[in-house]
Amino acid sequence: MIMQPQTIAEKILSKHAGYPVYAGELCVVPVDGAMATDTTAPLAIQAFKEMGGERLAVPDRFHLIIDHAAPAPNERIANLHQMMRSFATETGCHFYDIGSGICHQVMVDHHRVRPGEIFMGADSHTPTYGALNAFACGVGSTDLAAVMLTGKIWLKVPSSIRVNLHGHRLQPGVSAKDVVLEVVKQLTISGANYQSVEYHGELLHHLTLSDRMVLCNMVAEMGAKTGIVSPEGLQLPYNFEPVFADKAATYTRVLDIDTTDLQPRIAIPHSPDDVHDVSTYAGTPVTYGFIGTCTNGRLNDLQAAAAILKGKKIASGVRLVIAPASRQVLIDALQDGTLQTLIEAGASIINSGCGPCVGTHDGVPGDGEIVISAANRNFRGRMGNPRSEIYLASPATVAASVLHGRITLPVQTD
Amino acid sequence: MPKAHVYGDNVDTDRIIPGKYTKTLDLSTLAAHVMEDIDPDFSKRFIAGDIIVAGDNFGCGSSREQAPLALKTVGVSLVIARFFARIFFRNAINIGLPVLEVPLHKIQPGDELSFDLALGKIINHTRQEIYQATQLPPVMLNIMQEGGLVPYLRKHKDFIL
Numbered sequence A: 001m002i003m004q005p006q007t008i009a010e011k012i013l014s015k016h017a018g019y020p021v022y023a024g025e026l027c028v029v030p031v032d033g034a035m036a037t038d039t040t041a042p043l044a045i046q047a048f049k050e051m052g053g054e055r056l057a058v059p060d061r062f063h064l065i066i067d068h069a070a071p072a073p074n075e076r077i078a079n080l081h082q083m084m085r086s087f088a089t090e091t092g093c094h095f096y097d098i099g100s101g102i103c104h105q106v107m108v109d110h111h112r113v114r115p116g117e118i119f120m121g122a123d124s125h126t127p128t129y130g131a132l133n134a135f136a137c138g139v140g141s142t143d144l145a146a147v148m149l150t151g152k153i154w155l156k157v158p159s160s161i162r163v164n165l166h167g168h169r170l171q172p173g174v175s176a177k178d179v180v181l182e183v184v185k186q187l188t189i190s191g192a193n194y195q196s197v198e199y200h201g202e203l204l205h206h207l208t209l210s211d212r213m214v215l216c217n218m219v220a221e222m223g224a225k226t227g228i229v230s231p232e233g234l235q236l237p238y239n240f241e242p243v244f245a246d247k248a249a250t251y252t253r254v255l256d257i258d259t260t261d262l263q264p265r266i267a268i269p270h271s272p273d274d275v276h277d278v279s280t281y282a283g284t285p286v287t288y289g290f291i292g293t294c295t296n297g298r299l300n301d302l303q304a305a306a307a308i309l310k311g312k313k314i315a316s317g318v319r320l321v322i323a324p325a326s327r328q329v330l331i332d333a334l335q336d337g338t339l340q341t342l343i344e345a346g347a348s349i350i351n352s353g354c355g356p357c358v359g360t361h362d363g364v365p366g367d368g369e370i371v372i373s374a375a376n377r378n379f380r381g382r383m384g385n386p387r388s389e390i391y392l393a394s395p396a397t398v399a400a401s402v403l404h405g406r407i408t409l410p411v412q413t414d
Numbered sequence B: 001m002p003k004a005h006v007y008g009d010n011v012d013t014d015r016i017i018p019g020k021y022t023k024t025l026d027l028s029t030l031a032a033h034v035m036e037d038i039d040p041d042f043s044k045r046f047i048a049g050d051i052i053v054a055g056d057n058f059g060c061g062s063s064r065e066q067a068p069l070a071l072k073t074v075g076v077s078l079v080i081a082r083f084f085a086r087i088f089f090r091n092a093i094n095i096g097l098p099v100l101e102v103p104l105h106k107i108q109p110g111d112e113l114s115f116d117l118a119l120g121k122i123i124n125h126t127r128q129e130i131y132q133a134t135q136l137p138p139v140m141l142n143i144m145q146e147g148g149l150v151p152y153l154r155k156h157k158d159f160i161l
């Protein structure tokens, strides 16, 4: 059989299927790792039991994490957390309790997903691990229950969109978040539905793992099945076999983005693809800033905010909530003084976890409030109140904005 | 006869069931809040068996299976969209909520509809029109016909492509 050129997604799926597969074909593949959170695990555990499940297919490859409403804000959720703790004890899977961090950050921090692997997470931002050159998909609870039971999943091999990021350097104050917001704008909220977004281009050589996670995280906001960064420039503390796309692989669309002159970007209410230059909205009053989430809660994000807030105070009448993405991030930011800078500037530091991202607890905005957030979604009601408005931007833009109480470009003008 | 409740494009899962209500295994809590932000009168107008009709990308956003579960619990008999967000689409079929992708249709609010899942046909009795849905992959059609992934796996023990 003559092998046709393949995308990264096709290569990873072929290797797991045991024969070459191409976009549009169906395959059943073994799953290298799987994960569920306190939003999705209770239903998954219930479905697993209803399927007749008693033992996990591979306990060592299954992870349960309490991050979405952690610590529990009420007795109902506390009891769901208890259910997860007992299930973890019964089955011997990996378990991460409150304070461990956001599922995606924890999986990466603990090397639970590696290049070339297939990972299924019961959370829509699971494609984040494409930063590691892996094939990672978000699934619902029942699909995950089937993975728990069988160790496998059926998938349609996605077609791929190729995004070439040109340029060797971003402008000061511009980060991977601004780049991905531009990609979301161009591809739109459904433009990559069922597809894989494959990142290429010179800029990759200059991007850290954290930057790469930002690029893949927000493919969820393009409707994509997965996002994968080509491994050029990927540095990891262990040896790995990189998966490159073939030169002549087939793409449904190729996007060329020159990042050299890209300016800070902002998504305005109520859709992540309604993206503009920050300067267009500069001056819009804000009362609440949030830095955290699987998109932008890592050490470099907190450092970017601290660099802007150092020795200053956030505007009066404004609050800044910071949720470090994981315990590791919290410790690192504590040790290098970043947290102290942020706290002195007036920030409230909350538990590492999802925090107010999904509107369950820890900082719900009030009626009519305008929030500037480093998260990935600004759907109406996302943070728990449909009468508030959410703007999405980089941590630097959030920090600059809470400093002045209005949307502000993150480059020093004073 | 089931009536159509029609919505626009990009109805996200936060609009179907806000995140703050999803942390529960109690289906009646989900049902009590389904569609409440996007359509405050939903629970008043909706009669079990009715059909939800949407535009592009229905169910985008989070992976919460509570979204299709909430719709199923209030008695939605079918969701029609021009196309669905992929996780919602899989979830709906996995929990036994019928969904059909119909690229072309002229369904208006209140139209009376009937449908044949296996054939992917929808009849609009109000307008006397018939619409054809996009064909499902066989594995999905089988899962839907078995009533969801739980009964499917109980019966087959494994995936059959």
Ligand code: SF4
Binding pocket: A068, A102, A103, A104, A123, A125, A292, A293, A294, A295, A353, A354, A357, A358, A375, A376
């Ligand atoms: S931080 Fe927000 S987007 Fe990320 S997993 Fe948690 S709730 Fe989802």
